[in-house]
Amino acid sequence: MRLTIASGAAAFTAAFLLSPLFQGGSWFWTSLGAVLAVVAAGLLSNRLALPGWATPLVGLAATWLYLTLSFSSDKAWALLVPTKESVVELARLLGVGWEDIQRFAAPVPDTEGITLLTAGGVALIAIAVDLLAVRMRRAALAGLPLLALAMVPATILTDPISWPAFILAALGFIGLLVADGHERVGRWGRAVLVRRTRVAPGQPVAPRPGTGTADTNGLRLSGKRIGFAAIALAVLVPALLPAMEPVSFFTFGVGGSGSGRGNSISIPNPIANLKGQLELPEPREVLNYANNDDTPRYLRIYALDTFDGQQFGMTEPKGAPQNRTDNGPLPAPAGLSLETATKDVVTDIRISDQIERLSFLPLPYPAREIQVDGDWRADVDTLMVFSTREEAAGLEYEVQTSEPDVNPDLLDSLNGRQPTTDPRYLRLPPNLPPDIRALAVEVTSEARTDYEAAVMLQQFFTTDGGFTYNLRTQGHSNSALRDFLLRDRAGYCEQFAASMAVLARVVGIPSRVAIGYTGGVKIGDRWSVGTNDSHSWPELYFEGVGWLPFEPTPSGAAGQGSARVPAYSEPRPEATEEETSTPTPGATSSSSDEPSEQQARQNERQLDREAQSAPGAVPVDESMPLIGQIGIGAGVLLLVLLIPAGMRLVTRSRRVRTLGWKVSEPADDLTAAMMSSPSGRHPSVAAAWAELDDVLYDYGMARVPSETPRALARRLAEQYGFDADATAAITAIASAVERVLFARDPGVIAPMRKDLRTVRQALAATVSRGRRVRALLLPPSTLRRLRGAGERLLDGFDLLETIRLRRTAAQKGS
Template sequence: MRLTIASGAAAFTAAFLLSPLFGGGNWFWTSLGAVLAVMGAGLLSSRLALPAWAAPLVGLAVTWIYLTFAFTSDKAWALLVPTKESVVELVRLLGVGWADIQRYAAPVPDTEGITLLTASGVALIAIVVDLFAVRLRRAALAGLPLLALAMVPATILPDPISWPAFILAALGFIGLLVADGHERVGRWGRAVLVRRTRVPAGPPAAGSMPANGLRLSGKRIGFAAIAMAVLLPALLPAMEPVSFFTFGVGGTGAGRGNSISIPNPIANLKGQLELPEPQEVLSYTNSDNIPRYLRIYALDTFDGQQFGMTEPKGAPQNRTDNGPLPEPTGLGAGTPKKNVVTDIRISDQIERLAFLPLPYPPRQIQVDGDWRADVDTLMVFSTREEAAGLEYQVQTSEPQPTADLLDSIGDREPNVDPRYLEVPDSLSPEVRQLAADLTAEAGSRYEAAVTLQRFFTTDGGFTYNLRTQGHSASALRDFLLRDRAGYCEQFAASMAVLARLVGIPSRVAIGYTGGVQLAGRWSVGTNDSHSWPELYFEGVGWLPFEPTPAGAAGQGSARVPEYSQPRPEATAVATAAPTSGASSVADDTPQDPQARRNIRELEAEGQAAAGTVDVDESMPLIGMIGIGAAALALVLLIPAAIRLVTRTRRVRSLGRDDAEPSGDRAATASPGRQPSAVVAAWAELDDLLYDYGIARVPSESPRALARRLAEQYELEDDPAAALASIAAAVERVLYARNPGRIGPMRQDLRTVRKALAAWVPRGRRVRAVLLPPSTLRRLRGFGERLLDGFDLLETIRLRWTAAQKGS
């Protein structure tokens, strides 16, 4: 019975790991009922002593009855007994649930079909766990089906598993192992509790074994393992993937199963830009032979620190092989368009990319596999396919707005999802004021957008630099108001935030610039990774802007859109009165392939020719190794520091309480009172012996210990007298009503230490200083006392059992 209940509890605690996958709580209670039904079937099988192969069949039957009652009771006989109609309805609900999972992305709504699928899956896991742990007596193997539950959120969700859920699931599995150990050891006889207490335990019964002693050790190991699994990852530095073709920490989730994971596309953007030798990601040709930005992700949410992406949703009708894709949001019939056909070939070495790089907006895609379009953003993704080595054709209908057109529609109220205008209240007031000041004289939203772009490219004094701060509200404020140095991700995100503050819907696109034309094909490499903002204008839709300064762009093929450039009359004025940096914005589409090369490469070549190559400010490997070794040495010296502080405190106290008590104080001194100097001296002597590896028998009196040490180590007269003096002082404090005057013991303790050190090998003396065993003993004892706290539950259970037997 104990093992059956433990197996059910382990299955249910592991089911808590599924919580992030659902948007409601119905699945929880339904799964709990399914686990209870399996537990009931297991108890029935154990009661009837059924063979191991029959117990799972009973579990399946009981689960079927429970699911019939929970979902199709109106079609069952007496609400419980399955009928033909109830079976048909269950099958239909399973099909609906499967379709819903295909349609929705996590967190999914807990519809009736999804709840049925979840409860059925948890019940099957519980049945397998019961089979391994109870029927086959292989409790350790029961961890495999429990691990299957953990793998579902781990492979679907980008975030790590919640540590409270992990702890709960681990405790459930440890409880199963403890119950199995209790059942096995309990067969040998009565279990006797073994504890480190001052009250001696009674002798065990004949044939018995110290079962609880073994079990408590197992619990300590289990709790320690859980603590290390939770705490160590928090203490270790975060690691990012080294692969140059991976988008996001842990990859994008290449589409295993029925949901895709949200990538963190910004995570590797900087890493690709810093590659010394760019690698080709893709190549393409198009019908007009003009390079275009290829968007992969559209980040639409802003939390005050960085932009994130709402997980896309692809319905079956939005599959690419079903014909044209959904119409782009906001693009009106009156806006002129240009139809372009692009043939794209992805490198076969790209890893875990489940999104297609596409020019925006795609109208129709011819690609092999199950690829679907998100209606809101027109990102094309797959939950089953990977883009590596893929070849596909994209037909686009690109809006061709002019500055006059955008100016004329700039005052139209945007009819778009409110999330594209959301900015947290915690955003710095200085940033809000900056947005208002920059666009104060703009006559329309379009003029405000152009003003913001010009602020980053020319007017604001921004520079391109890969060595920037991280993501935080203060980093955004410092970038806009103080440092004004960053790379494309900072420029794109900052312009998108300022646009939202002035009422322009915005999002951040992540992808690639047009690349370099080689042998008739446009080649796009890792150095062409780019980020840019997309702003929304009613009647035209989403348009890209380019806030990265053109004079220091990290991508040789980055370009400012024609509709966002100054009008011809403004260009004429600028030509008459040129200003620094203005010409670089107008001429943004170089025709020479050499000019399209990454500007950082050209700058490095020029500096090398002039003999003025920048010094790499990053720390060399030997320096990083040295810092790591120093940090490790400091950690290892913690016990030595604790020992030094303890010994110093004791030595300082050796001169205290050495005066003889007199008068009423001496008369009322209790036998248990110990002057601090004697306590400190005896404790220091005890640690000294332990550090030097000198055995001390617990039954020895202080006088007997002093006599044995003097004889065993052949101490001279002075060390022997000093040791005898310390022992006499300890005995007087312990046993005398009035210990009298206690002389100074600092010199005695120093004499004893020198005498004993002369008999100890040098290696042991070094260890006593650098890694003192006495301090390690205290640290180990502290950890054991913490783990002993968990044993209180066992004590309560034993006492409750003993009380019941006594009654």
């Protein structure tokens, strides 16, 4: 019975790890009911002595009845017994729940379907734990299904698992192991609880009557001590170690020092967040902005540059100290020639304070200079701006951009220039389906230039290809890409952007996928951007102008409402003969001194891109040398090690303040006189005696429990050769203690601060310097108290083991 209940408790405490995945709490109570149903089924199986293989079937039946009662009782017989209608309803809710999980990004709303899926999953884990721990007697293996619950948030969320939830789950598993050990030992006879007796060092332990002489404390408590120590180490050690590079697809390490979150950043999966925001029931404002030309602009957050055949990912951004936003202009945008005309725009952006876990700034591209508070840095290749220490929530910042002033004629004239961008922007997986490559060639077959090919690809998605906008589509794989392009042709912005970027790479145009927000809608004198404006679009590279956004997603009522096709990417009307005979080269509208300024900025701030983009390159932490990091780590470790010394200092200071009190009134509490240390109405005497006891223990001179205060004083004076002052001081302390303990009227007791200081100095002079240093830095008296607190905590768990759920036959007869 105990093991069955412990297995259910272990499954439910492990379910606490799922908390960050949900917005509400209905999943919690529903999952609790499902676990209780499984526990009830296990207890019933024990009562009926069913074979081990039958118990999981009983658990599944109990779970089915419980879920029927909770979710389809109106279609069941007597609210509980399943019927055909109730089964159909549960199946429908399961399908809805699965769709909701695919639609929303964590934390998801606890809809009825999601709650059903969660409760059913937790119940299955509880059944598996009961099977392994109770039926098969393999409690250690029961940790595997519990680990499966921990893997769900670990693989979905980038934030670390909450340490309170981890401790609770670990305690549940340890409770399961303790219950299993108790059951195994119980088969050999009745377990006898042997309680510890508090004795002073050196005093023998007298056996309690009726318990025998064997002391099984070590055997009985070793498992608990190991378990609690393992939990403590698992929580404390990672906090003390320096930050390591986490292995996660959307987790990146960056150069530079940082505090708070260290030198690594974690961001949510951009694609999952994109769709989750698009499908929120009620759009919420993310930011608002205003600019000097009052024109809406896309605000990019992430630039995804790698394609693995399933979806686009992001190379880790690198933010060196010289690329901090408060150091002046950002690195020059890739591919933008000094001869290309630019348009300067100033944008003021205000981020909502409701945004969570956003370490990248939404920016128009390409940003030239940013005025923002905090440690924000720009990635050289993509100009993404991010921080390892700050979050964007509530920020207001100003962005200056220099947009290339392009037109179709200029873009056509750039054809034939060899791109100098990184080869990864053209890289495709070798298993890309051949019919996708054939489709790209077919769509762009009439293009004379790369620019015309890009426009034809965009027109293929928006007009010619028969594509429709639909948030319900799913999938990230070669087959999903193939289905989208060749069969279904229905999807949302992420699939349109990724597909166009892939086709552009097929025909030799470097491409990447941007994720951020569209320009939003005009409200008053500012543009408002909401969660429904979350968007993804491709950026294509043309040598001379750099990266340009394109818009393949259908806009208007049938698509992304706030999406806008750039003017330069719209198909040109049929040109006249005079127009075609006069090509328009790129002109420069910038001031005469601007090229030299840009050239100086490029020479001053441009980093070695080849070195940074080399495969396997590790970002270098340039803000703080390694010796500085080691020093900080050593300092933190030293502070932790000095905790016992700090506790000892606080205790000594409190006692020393008490020693200045003068005691003259009689002790009318006779009970206090029987205690081993003075207390009650004589706090100064109690403080002096307690401090003397700690000093003796710290110096390895612990008193013998059978010694009276007078005998202790005489032994110390003779053994360590005290001088007259020290002998008089310790005699005075011993006399005061005995008078408080045994005299009806102790009389006047003078302050003992000076006497105690004299005795402490005399004791210190008799021990080695190493012993004095240890007594100062790692006082054994404080460690003894900490150890005692741990033992008392274990005693509390021991008392829980003595609780009996039912009386024995002997108890019933008494």
